[in-house]
Amino acid sequence: MSLFRAAHRAEVVTAGLAVASLVLLALPDQRQQAIARGANHVLLLPLSETRGAFGGYLGLRTENRRLREELARARIELAASAAERQRARELVRLLGFASQEPVRLLPAQVIDRDFGTLPTTFVIDAGSQDGVRDNLPVVTPDGLVGKTVEVGPRSTQVMLYTHPDFSASALLLGGDHLEFGVIRPSPDGELQLFLPLRSHSEAGNRIVTSGYGGSFPRGIPLGQVVEVREDRRLGLQKIDLVEPVVDLARVSSVFVLRLATAEGGSVGDVPRLFWPGYAYPPMAGEAFGRRAAGSPDSTAGGASDSMGAVDSTAGASAPDSMPSTGAGDRP
Amino acid sequence: MRGEEFNEPGVQRLPTRRFAAFLGACLVGLLLLEDPLTVAGAAPDFAVIALVYGAVRWGALGGAVLGFVLGLFRDTLLLVDFGLHALVLTLLGYGVGKLREALYLHRPAIDLTLMAGAKLAVDILVLGVAASGAWVAFEQRFFWESPLAAIYTAVLGGVVYRLFASA
Numbered sequence: 222m223s224l225f226r227a228a229h230r231a232e233v234v235t236a237g238l239a240v241a242s243l244v245l246l247a248l249p250d251q252r253q254q255a256i257a258r259g260a261n262h263v264l265l266l267p268l269s270e271t272r273g274a275f276g277g278y279l280g281l282r283t284e285n286r287r288l289r290e291e292l293a294r295a296r297i298e299l300a301a302s303a304a305e306r307q308r309a310r311e312l313v314r315l316l317g318f319a320s321q322e323p324v325r326l327l328p329a330q331v332i333d334r335d336f337g338t339l340p341t342t343f344v345i346d347a348g349s350q351d352g353v354r355d356n357l358p359v360v361t362p363d364g365l366v367g368k369t370v371e372v373g374p375r376s377t378q379v380m381l382y383t384h385p386d387f388s389a390s391a392l393l394l395g396g397d398h399l400e401f402g403v404i405r406p407s408p409d410g411e412l413q414l415f416l417p418l419r420s421h422s423e424a425g426n427r428i429v430t431s432g433y434g435g436s437f438p439r440g441i442p443l444g445q446v447v448e449v450r451e452d453r454r455l456g457l458q459k460i461d462l463v464e465p466v467v468d469l470a471r472v473s474s475v476f477v478l479r480l481a482t483a484e485g486g487s488v489g490d491v492p493r494l495f496w497p498g499y500a501y502p503p504m505a506g507e508a509f510g511r512r513a514a515g516s517p518d519s520t521a522g523g524a525s526d527s528m529g530a531v532d533s534t535a536g537a538s539a540p541d542s543m544p545s546t547g548a549g550d551r552p
Numbered sequence: 553m554r555g556e557e558f559n560e561p562g563v564q565r566l567p568t569r570r571f572a573a574f575l576g577a578c579l580v581g582l583l584l585l586e587d588p589l590t591v592a593g594a595a596p597d598f599a600v601i602a603l604v605y606g607a608v609r610w611g612a613l614g615g616a617v618l619g620f621v622l623g624l625f626r627d628t629l630l631l632v633d634f635g636l637h638a639l640v641l642t643l644l645g646y647g648v649g650k651l652r653e654a655l656y657l658h659r660p661a662i663d664l665t666l667m668a669g670a671k672l673a674v675d676i677l678v679l680g681v682a683a684s685g686a687w688v689a690f691e692q693r694f695f696w697e698s699p700l701a702a703i704y705t706a707v708l709g710g711v712v713y714r715l716f717a718s719a
Contacts, residue, residue, distance in 0.1 A: 231612035235646040238620040242642060245627075245635025253634035260628040 311474055314362055326476040327351055329359075332376065339410040340469050341384040343367070347477060348375040356436050358478040364442030364466035364496075365389070365430060366475055377477075381469060382443070383410050391443055392431040393422055393461075401431055404443055404463065412444055412463040422446055422461050429499065438478070440494035442466045563608055563663045564717045571609065574716045578602035581712075582625070589708075594700035597671050599626050599637070601709035603645050604667045612649030619645025633681060640677045644670055663713065668706040672698060 245253065315328065329351075333344035347353050349372050359366045359379045367387065371378040380387055383406050391414055393400040402416040414428055426446045432439025448462040566574060581598035589596055599622045607615025622645075623638030630637070648666055675698040 231616060231646060231649065234613055235616035235642060238616055238642040239639055242620065242623065242635045242639030246633065246639060248634070257628055257630075257634045260624075 308473070315474055315476065325479040326360075327353065327479050329377075329475050329477055331473050331475065339383050341381050342370075343379040343381060343472070343475075345377050345379055345475060345477070346375065348373045348377050350374050352479055353377050353477050358430075358437045358441060359475050360441060360478060361467055361472055361475055363468075364444070365437065366467050366469070366472060368436055369477060379475070382406060382412060382465060382467075383469065389437055389443070390431040390433040391428050392439065393420070393446070394427045394429065395421065395423075396426075401433075404428065412465050414446065414459075414461040414463050416459040416461065418459060420459060422449055422459065424448060427499070428463060429496070438494050440496050440499065442496055442499060563605075564714075565609065566713075566717055570716055570719070571605075574713060575602050575606065577712065577716070579625075582622075583629075591704065592700060593697045594704050596705045596708045597674065597701065598709075599623070599641060600644075600667055600671045600674060600705055601712065603641055604648055604663065604670050604709070605713060607645045607648035608652050608663065608666070610649065611652065612646045615645030615647075615649030616642050617645070619643070636678060636681055637674075640674055644673060661710070664706040664710045667709045668702040671702040671705045675701070 245256070248256070327347055329345035329347035331343045332346045334340050335342050343359075343366070345359070353369055353372050355369055355372055357369045359368060365382060367379045367381040367384065369377045370380045382389070382404075385406065385408070388403055388405040391402050391404040393402060393414065393416065398421065400416055400420040400422060402414050402420070404412060404414050407413050414422070416422060424446050428443040428445060430437035430439060430441040430443060444463040444465040446461045447464045450460050450462060578598040578601050581596070582602075586595045586598065603615065603619050603622055606618040610618065619641035620638050623636075623641035626637040626641070627634045648670060651666070675694060679694055679698070
């Protein structure tokens with residue numbers, strides 16, 4: 222008997238263990254789980270805690286590796302998108318401008334330009350299918366870029382303020398007076414403001430479009446006077462040198478100013494734009510014009526009064542006064 | 553062919569302490585490493601690794617006892633079908649222990665074959681019971697994860713054992 226047990230000890234033990242396993246397996250689920258949990262708590266809890274800590278460490282290593290990979294990828298994407306971010310900032314700035322100005326602005330991208338020393342034309346990616354027409358102002362948030370001249374279905378040529386044929390009726394914003402003139406580029410590309418000889422201007426005076434001439438509404442920034450010059454050739458007018466507010470070399474996105482008036486109107490019907498950050502000329506502009514024709518001195522005084530009135534109300538009334546435009550604003 | 557023959561190069565016999573360290577390493581692996589080492593749904597089975605080398609070293613009796621202990625350990629971790637792994641690993645330990653008396657254990661990589669076969673057998677029995685007739689689920693796991701896990705277990709176990717042998 223003992224010999225049998227010795228010879229088959231392995232089988233006996235195995236059978237006994239198998240029966241024990243089957244007994245455990247045959248227990249009700251609740252009983253099984255109770256035993257398992259008890260064994261787990263007594264025998265394996267310390268090991269489980271170690272496992273949890275180690276698993277957490279492994280998890281941290283995995284997360285660290287993942288974060289490093291993401292960081293590397295993000296760095297690459299960041300470097301690759303530098304130009305895009307610059308462009309996005311510009312567009313956000315444009316949108317901010319658009320949200321402030323209640324005129325209808327058609328955003329467009331510059332898709333071609335002449336590459337001469339001094340650019341005189343742009344081509345933008347908006348055309349007649351987008352509502353662009355001839356002779357509409359083209360601006361950036363800084364100010365005037367030019368105007369549309371050749372409108373195609375999907376693209377338009379823009380005459381820049383540096384173009385030899387460009388000119389615009391301008392309004393000089395003096396500290397206490399206004400002066401009307403014409404702005405035009407010189408043959409070498411400098412922007413010049415032609416003023417009556419009796420007018421008064423000084424460096425730092427800002428210049429906006431006057432609203433006269435039908436092409437541009439009043440109030441689009443053009444630049445500021447950097448040097449006051451006399452017309453030594455004829456001595457009949459002043460020709461101030463103007464520093465433009467728009468750096469054409471940096472322009473890649475623009476707005477075409479579309480109708481801000483009722484259907485059938487034109488941009489020229491808009492009496493004035495309240496440009497962000499600008500003090501605007503008074504709407505008594507025509508009265509000012511009449512007085513300017515007769516009496517320069519009284520003009521300055523009248524302009525000063527009017528300017529003060531506009532300045533004090535522009536901030537509050539600008540958004541509401543723009544959308545419906547002009548006719549209502551006209552005196 | 554008795555036990556001495558497994559001392560052939562196919563399965564190098566480790567000194568007692570080193571073998572104990574190997575079993576301890578398998579226990580650590582069973583507790584901590586199976587989840588992190590899972591690849592494509594296949595995890596190495598450190599219980600099978602320890603069981604195969606233990607059964608090869610100690611024979612059918614030792615293999616059965618070791619299998620029962622390892623099975624209970626695994627059941628305690630899983631908290632379901634308590635006793636199932638104990639039963640399966642007990643039988644497997646006994647079977648591997650018996651095989652060592654018949655197999656030519658000096659054959660190279662015989663331990664890898666044993667581990668792969670043992671892992672497949674464990675999966676057949678455990679998955680068969682766990683699936684409880686849900687054969688679609690059984691097939692999905694058995695025909696992809698189980699072969700991969702068997703190979704994974706065999707290779708990893710062989711590497712770990714040889715590392716301890718060469719240390």
